[in-house]
Amino acid sequence: MTRFLASRLLQALVVLLLMSFVITVLMTLMPGDPVDMMLAGNPRATPADAARLKALYGLDKPLLDRYWHWLQAALMGDFGFSRLYAQPVLTILLPRLGNTLLLLGAAMALTLAVALPLGVYAARRPYGWADNAINLFCFAGISVPAFWLALLLILLFAVELQWLPASGLGPVGGEGWWERLPYLVLPVASLTLASIGGYTRYVRAAMMGELRQDYIRTARAKGLGEGRVVWRHALRNATIPIVTIVALEFGALFSGALVTETMFAWPGMGKLIYDSIMGNDLNVALVALLFATLTTLAGNLLADAAYAGLDPRISFKGDGA
């Protein structure tokens, strides 16, 4: 296990290093120099001004020099300043990360809480009217564009019924979680409705596969209750592919949900990454994208670890057994 973890950690470091370099190269190759963009609104700016500012931001140095300089500082824990926000990168990033974690974490939890029982229910009564209704609901959820769903929810619950706030993190000056809770309802509902369908279909398919297995027939023959057979035995094995999907989705927790965040004016990571790329804010884009990479890697590692917990036959011993 220790060897496995060490090797995965080493792989992660190599991936992060490569990613940081690739992001730097791609951001540098993008059209539109950040200084030129900054001076676009100032027709009186001269080439000398541009050169002065480029030197100030280190943009006059070769790409490899800039990357090396960034890497050295990053290894010391200094991720630099955002060119757009004039703030340390982590000062901008961490609050947004918190916002995104809250939003996507709540949506993920709610999605699983609904999709698991729904998928199991559909798998136990396949091709019946309930299964068909669930399938219809799932495909509707998968097919509906995120921005349209978000807008529909806003129009219904905020504009027409006036039950819930349409956007934002919370009331101005409101710090308590109970004051912020209503602001979370619509964006979470929007994300949940969009992802329930996919998860329900996965659970249904996995459960249908497991319920046809011999060991399930054996368990039933031994006189175990149906609830125990389904929830303790079948679901445990059916969860393995679900865990993989959840783990892959875990990375998205840190890269945010751009459409939902934009529609509900929720300042999160998705919006930050988008703005930093469009605004050529290299330091922010680098760290934010590396965070997303890191969490995807961590998610995969957690998934591997979860397999062992769910299925004792899975082992990390690399002995070919």
Next chain:
Amino acid sequence: MQTGLARTGIAALTLAAALIGTPALAAKDELVIGMTQFPSNWHPSMEAMMAKSYVLSMARRPFTAYDPDWRLTCLLCTELPALDKGTAEVETRADGKKGIKVTYTINPKATWGDGTPVTTEDVLFTWTVGKHPQSGYSNFDLFARDIVAIDAKDERTFTIHRDKAVCSYAEINDFEVLPAHLERAVFEADPATYRNRSKYETDTTNPGLWFGPYRIAQVEPGSHVVLEPNPTWWGAKPAFKRVIVKSIENTAALEANLLAGQVDMVPGETGLPLDQVLAFEKRHGSRYNVFYKPGLFFEHVELNLDNPALADVRVRRALLHAIDREAISKQLYDGRQPVAHNEISPLDRVHAPGYPTYAFDPALAGRLLDEAGWSERRAGVRHNAKGERLSLEIMTTAGNRSREVLQQVLQAQWRQAGIEVRIVNEPARVLFGETLEKRRFKSMALFAWISAPENIPRTILHSSMIPTEANNWAGQNYTGYRNPEMDKVLEDLEHVCEPDANRALWAKLQTLYARDLPNLPLFFRADPFILPPWLEGVVPTGHLDSSTLWIETWKAKE
């Protein structure tokens, strides 16, 4: 079971919503403004951004600004300097060059939010920061080249010595004074990192940074800004206990917030696009005050005059005669966006009618094209004697729905005249950051110029402003327009200030422009404002100086 679950779920949601309560409608002593952008930083001179300018105009005042009538006015000073009053005086500098010195007096009541008076010490410090090569100021030109020296006469009065004796000597709109008592230590510690360590970024809610009718009291990055009345403000008492500026980037969501009552108003400066407001007004106009302010956004088609077809002025004129701008304005913009016949807006004091205009006249367009040698039509497209097709490309910013629709209309109307136009769009950062800047567009590009009242269009019309590799792509004369007569007019306009002579120069500039057509004028963009019926006092400016510079006049109707 399923039905029961669903019922329980809906009931729980309803109960939760009821317990939580509905979002309170804004009281009349609070104003909530919805915008599509959020200011990325707060230093008044670091990066120009409309959203930032809009918010900061509530909490600061520049020395001078253009008012809603497009006249230069004093906001932080007591009186505009003038040659006839002796507060402006042409001078000969040591190097023999003619300059001008202008004297301002800071409003004696002007005080920073922490009670510290605004003094000439602040002015001198601001100049020191602005001209420092490492400060990161984008309007470096004003501080390092235009302002040669500043003499402090006393606590409140100072004289600026300007490099050139320009006619616009009284205007120092970009001189955003800084509080020396707060910023000096930060700047002097390390000028190179001042941009990131300024208290405007690290301590934004510090009252001492602000001296407008309101001051910034809370910032939720990316979400909202809260402004509260500034007790040290010296002007008319602002009416609202709180002004909240919310950022909702998606325009559909912003509209929904407006309808839900969570936003009171959407300003024209950085709000909803015109087509969306036109549709909104049809549906909800009775509940709001919707109005449109034509301004200085000059929508036009930039032409690359190095293109052999476009180098011929007859083709350029034909292009303009072939499009029905009046009908387009009526159909697409409900007539709210006036047709532009020149680069200078008719609202500008220096506008001088009498130049040639180009009405929709397909027959004349045809004759001009025939004269230019594009006389033979094959499959609806004109060809010249060499058999070359009159085929052009038009570019604009991809994703800008309004421009893309306009582009298609133009394409269709030019097609009627036998001109084939292909649409090739690019993302804004590619179009502006690369294609236009390096003159890589083949023939036409549709976009807008923004200027200020009485702005001399030197950067876009002077031949020295054609971007080339040799000048490191400096200048915005993307068309490649070269006319010594125009160059002379642009140069003279800077220093020929005698009113009649100055007016004659402006008239000549407009005539030359209309005669040569270096680009195709389309419309002056109108900024749409959506205000609640209970709000009064908002006066849109139509130019770069925000309406919030006069926010102390905004109030709820009695």
